[in-house]
Amino acid sequence: MSATGRLIGVGTGPGDPGLLTVKAVKALAGTDVLAWFAKRGGGGNGRAIVEGLVRPGAIEHPLHYPVTTEIHRHDDEYRRQITGFYDESAAALAAHLDAGRTVAVLSEGDPLFYGSYMHLHVRLSALYPTEVIPGVTAMSGCWSMAGLPIVQGDDVLSVLPGTMEEGELVRRLADTEAAVIMKVGRNLPKIRRALHEAGRLADAVYVERGTMANGGMVALAEKADDAAPYFSLILVPGWKGRA
Numbered sequence: 001m002s003a004t005g006r007l008i009g010v011g012t013g014p015g016d017p018g019l020l021t022v023k024a025v026k027a028l029a030g031t032d033v034l035a036w037f038a039k040r041g042g043g044g045n046g047r048a049i050v051e052g053l054v055r056p057g058a059i060e061h062p063l064h065y066p067v068t069t070e071i072h073r074h075d076d077e078y079r080r081q082i083t084g085f086y087d088e089s090a091a092a093l094a095a096h097l098d099a100g101r102t103v104a105v106l107s108e109g110d111p112l113f114y115g116s117y118m119h120l121h122v123r124l125s126a127l128y129p130t131e132v133i134p135g136v137t138a139m140s141g142c143w144s145m146a147g148l149p150i151v152q153g154d155d156v157l158s159v160l161p162g163t164m165e166e167g168e169l170v171r172r173l174a175d176t177e178a179a180v181i182m183k184v185g186r187n188l189p190k191i192r193r194a195l196h197e198a199g200r201l202a203d204a205v206y207v208e209r210g211t212m213a214n215g216g217m218v219a220l221a222e223k224a225d226d227a228a229p230y231f232s233l234i235l236v237p238g239w240k241g242r243a
Helices: 022-030 045-049 076-098 117-124 138-146 166-174 185-197
Strands: 006-011 033-039 059-065 102-107 130-133 157-161 178-182 205-208 216-219 232-236
Touching: 006 022, 006 076, 006 117, 022 102, 022 130, 033 045, 033 076, 045 102, 059 076, 076 102, 076 117, 102 117, 117 130, 138 178, 138 205, 138 216, 138 232, 157 166, 166 178, 166 185, 185 232
Parallel strands: 006 102, 006 130, 033 059, 033 102, 157 178
Antiparallel strands: 178 232, 205 216, 205 232
8 A cells, every 4th residue: 555545435326315325424524535427517416415415625526527428438539538537537536645635436326336436446446545335226226216126036137238239138138037227318219129129128117317306217118208318227127026
């Protein structure tokens, strides 16, 4: 370990501030620096979740993505920009750590489950004392909000990114009892087709902004349009012991 500063990845949960863990709240009350990810010009959903819980006087350090969906994620330019962003963000936080400060990085959901925090973790955790505080995942928040049993007994649960190729989505949906499809957004038409092809559309439940005040859900087959915000996912339950 090369410094006395301490890095903490803090899971903020799916949106409802009441789902923050006690450990997360304690970390926020004691941190010297608070960092969070957001779109360029945005305030960040993670930061909104912890409003009123951060130690007064803490240094606020927003990390604004240079690109989000403007460039395809497989494009070399996207990879160049996003890799440079994580390198620069890690260096900026390392400066705080070298100064002996505790740095808490917010991560919506759980930090090590599709979280941006993990890109900082792999760059910094071998150099500084590091702790990761888990958070309630978006999927568990959504199926709890929906009151929808997902798996039981020997059921297999597959977590699938909606950015996958359509044929691969069909294959994996047909080969699992239950599924959670994340990263929906503009991929919803493709996901709907894949669910139909796999014979799973009738079971699918669409949830947006799960656990948030403006959240909602509907059977995907009854959703009349293909509009889907960033904070949305699709649940395909495996367990059949339900009404």
